Amino acid sequence: MILSAVVGSHAYGLATAASDTDRRGVYVAPTESFWRFEKPPSSVDGPLDEQVTWEVEHFCLLALKGNPTVLEVLVSDRIEVCTAIGAELRDLLPAFLSERVAVSYERATAQQLTRATSAVEPKWKQVMHALRLLMVCRDLLATGGLLIDMTANRAALLAVRSGEVPLAECLTWADRLRADIATTPRAVPAVPDTRRVEDWLISVRRRNLDAHHPS
Incomplete structure (x- = not known):
């Protein structure tokens, strides 16, 4: 897990006594796991109620499409987990935003x-x-x-x-x-900065591999 935040009504300032606590997050699967026939899941439900966690590559693909639920994770101020790589992902927000x-x-x-x-x-x-x-x-x-x-x-x-x-x-x-x-006049680019996001993702995969196989 590199990032987990409460989203939904609690993050919007619209929570009531009946509101659930929705959690969304991002995890990094071991780089070597992608070399096997059986790939890591793109998302995982739980273990808490109303919790969904996306593998970082799938998360990035959804964010590049402008998926509202995914983008919320990058701006929620109710952060529960944020590693150094998670902070890098949040800093990438401008690269995801487009028309x-x-x-x-x-x-x-x-x-x-x-x-x-x-x-x-x-x-x-x-x-x-x-x-x-x-x-x-x-x-x-x-x-x-x-x-x-x-x-x-x-x-x-x-x-x-x-x-x-x-x-x-x-x-x-x-x-x-x-x-x-x-x-409204657009203050965002026509398309997201896919190259910047992809370069970052590659660096995450390399760092993960290096962490498991230090020279």
């Missing part, structure tokens, strides 16, 4: 809203998180920085979660955020 986040966040938002509105009763928690994702995406594209703390919007978002805001109003809010995303 691809618009597509990834929009896809995640559409999935959230579809699940939330297809039930007999709206799933208000998912509606809230869809709005949160759109707000994060809008600000990321406009500023170039990934900020997930929603404390400033806590009251409005928790009102959505509790069902106090009519669904039609929530969907109108989502449409406004999408319009902002579509028209």
Whole structure:
């Protein structure tokens, strides 16, 4: 394990007494394990409830695509494990950020809203998180920085979660955020810095091998 952080509502500033503690992390499989027919798993569930850990290469590939859940690990201020290599990974955040986040966040938002509105009763928690994702995406594209703390919007978002805001109003809010995303000038590059990330990953593999086979 090189990095583990609490994400979800606790990291967003939206936690309530009923909120689970979601943990996401990154581990480095031994370099030699990739030489075998049976490769290391790309992710591992547990051992704690609501905990998922990605192998570092898989994590990087997801982050380069702008996966919202993965990127949160790099900016959460609720860090539980962070080795020197984990700190290097967090420092790589700018290399992962690009206009691809618009597509990834929009896809995640559409999935959230579809699940939330297809039930007999709206799933208000998912509606809230869809709005949160759109707000994060809008600000990321406009500023170039990934900020997930929603404390400033806590009251409005928790009102959505509790069902106090009519669904039609929530969907109108989502449409406004999408319009902002579509028209805002981009403060991020068109594509991520894949070479920088790949060079770092290679260095991690080499250092891991050297650690097991010192000269």
